[in-house]
């Protein structure tokens with residue numbers, strides 16, 4: 001039994017160790033691959049609009065760079081702490097390796113609720129943070145991107161502030177505004193990738209999209225784009241939700257209509273009348289064919305894992321399944337497409353943006369979508385084949401693929 005007090009990093013390390021056992025990795029190699037290369041914690045003193053001084057804490061954890069410069073988001077959330085950032089940084093190492101990108105893993109965060117401060121304050125916080133960490137990031141070292149609470153505007157500020165120290169260099173961050181060295185197709189890429197993987201998995205499981213009912217928790221960037229893709233692929237999206245609650249319609253929700261509601265109501269589904277109101281807990285326990293958590297971490301626990309009725313779970317959010325719930329899902333024979341693969345469309349598109357920034361050349365949206373489909377399809381096939389050959393879950397197979405690649409690159413690069 002896993003203690004409920006297990007930290008996020010311990011939880012990620014648990015999957016790592018399970019995969020490492022199957023790869024016969026030595027203890028010394030495990031220690032090397034698990035230990036982050038560098039952890040930075042900085043003080044961010046900022047003057048707020050009312051003249052008061054606020055002192056924030058910012059983190060950047062650089063986990064591994066055996067396969068290339070480190071890559072990972074920057075999260076603005078009041079509950080950000082070093083343990084969470086460390087765990088997400090490690091997850092990025094395995095994620096970039098599973099999709100075979102020439103990157104390592106990193107993650108950053110600032111403990112702040114961006115909804116409670118003005119845009120000017122957010123800009124000052126971001127620039128001050130860059131002042132503290134500009135020496136350890138860079139297009140060949142560590143490339144931040146948006147994550148929960150941060151966005152394209154924040155990335156433009158990072159690029160600008162970094163440029164004051166190191167000169168013009170748009171490849172230092174990805175997820176920038178399309179009009180400012182960003183890339184069309186980056187914003188939709190994570191959700192689109194979730195949709196691509198879902199359709200591929202359904203095909204392997206012998207299910208037809210037209211006979212598939214889907215429920216999605218979270219209707220933000222990832223959830224809404226995944227819903228759109230799946231509806232276009234002929235699936236029936238019967239339930240969606242956000243912080244305001246869940247919305248259910250047995251015959252399927254019209255996703256364009258829900259997106260229109262979102263645009264007209266400041267990004268909220270509150271008051272959406274074209275479906276019945278349900279709670280977020282009820283959404284998770286619906287009798288659907290596919291369940292997609294696309295909001296928070298830790299939604300599946302030992303407490304609710306036995307009540308989940310969907311036979312297929314696609315982890316669009318990062319770390320939505322606690323290890324104890326994962327064990328129950330495995331026992332019950334549910335198919336879980338793990339976060340480390342399922343939401344890798346975002347970092348893959350970020351890689352395309354970085355490549356274009358370095359070449360000063362811009363692809364069109366069709367090329368972005370085509371390349372995304374190509375990279376994700378190869379990753380899916382490798383993970384599926386590993387799971388089938390080694391008779392392990394898709395999660396352990398994904399970790400085996402990722403760890404195997406990083407381990408080989410580490411040995412080939414030499415340690416001395």
Ligand code: NAD
Pocket residue numbers: 147148149190217218219220221222223241242243244280294295296297316317318343344346347
């Ligand atoms: P977002 O902020 O755009 O959307 C989050 C959605 O979740 C919103 O609809 C919000 O209302 C909803 N939500 C928040 N709290 C909730 C709750 N308690 N119950 C139900 N819904 C709730 O965020 P996003 O970019 O869509 O990211 C969603 C998840 O996907 C996160 O776990 C993130 O780490 C992960 N992810 C995102 C990307 C990306 O490119 N955006 C890439 C990889 C992973």
